Amino acid sequence: MSHELVKQTKNALEFVQKLHFEISYLIKEVEGLLQQEEESFTIGKPSGYGVTARTSTGLEPINVENWMPKTFTVFFVPKSMNDANKGQTVTPITSDLKLLLLHIELTGKDLEEPRVIYGTINNISYKNKDYTKFEKMMWEFSYNTKKIFKTIPNVNYEDGTCSLQGKFNQEKLFSIKSSDDVVKKLVDPMLVLFREI
């Protein structure tokens, strides 16, 4: 039993680690491809070069459930619309701000299989006047995933802190099998959505 448990623990964690690595390379590939576009997109860095994910180290069961992240969100914005400072970006929330969002969801109550949601966001406003940069809003996509994306392809979300609109598509995560798929199933459709607004 002990041997099986050791093997099982190792395998489970190794699998999750590999899954996370592959997701990171998928995001980096989208980043690299968007960077080459005429808008010269740059990845948002709310707290450094990373994804936004809901995690916890709390001991209450509801928190333990979040020891392992299940969603990963990043955004991309034309280089002209943000500034970088000490490894972080500042994307001012202005009336003409529009950006691209990539949201990967591995599991969820009503989710049959992992999916990637991608699209564009505009008409962004933050109700707290102290918050002036989009980076501050990224937690919304981890904590209010279901509410925000329940009406895709069209998103018209508002809560006590912010409001935003957007157009999104979704794709089964595991249907993306190559760099060609990344271009055809994610990057090209993202750019179409972005450019038609």
Place this chain on the structure above:
Amino acid sequence: MYLAELHGKIPSSLEDKEDILTSNVFSFLKYSDRRVYLREFLKLLALEVSDDDLDGAEFQFWLNYDDKTQPDLIIVVGNYYLLIEAKHLSDFNVGGGKKAQLLREIEGGMNEAKSLGKEFYLIAVTSDYVYQSAKFKDVISLYPRHLKWINWHSISIMLLNLLEKYDSSLPNFLFTTDLYHLLAKKKLRSFRSFENLLGTGKVESFHTIFFAVDSARFRGQFIGFSESLSGLPEVIKPKGSIFYSRIYFNGLQFRFDVNQYDLYRKRGK
């Protein structure tokens, strides 16, 4: 050089130099076990050669042709004369009054290959995630059969596949590991299908590694992994979720009566 780069010990102005990248990657193919690595590299190009051909392969870095054209590398292996032109963050020279770089190299290379009685290919290596036909428009129109394209990413994936397949029994394992990490650091490791996660044969899983919904009861005390996880199903290939299920926690009955149990071990028991 790998380690200095991996640890950020060389000036950033040198890090992105494509000649250093070319040297790092193709020196590896020259000095490592050619029957493994050079063979795999040639397979990426749909070229097959014998073991003897691999052992006898000649590498000529930055050779000058008569017209001063200087390809990054020539590999003469078996029946093939391969001219490697590698780019990282720059594009191929389009000429600027002269003939475009790739066309000059193809013509010089074809002459050399012909004199040696070899089959000629130009191998263009770039950092593009996917093939960019616009970069090779002229070459394709004039020499469609002689151009092969790969990206650096496919070389890093090649190394990763070998590392995963053979692990530490792979020849030049440490050398390969460092080169793979170097390419990944340079963002030259592309996305690979998620299907590869199941391909190693190492990943096996219970349906769930957590307490079973049916039999679990809230004990309020840690009882040890062996006991609490015993009786779970046999280890099988992963099909089910390996993540926490909210159903489990919702199904718990929080009716723990503190008075019924000794929460702490008593001395002497």
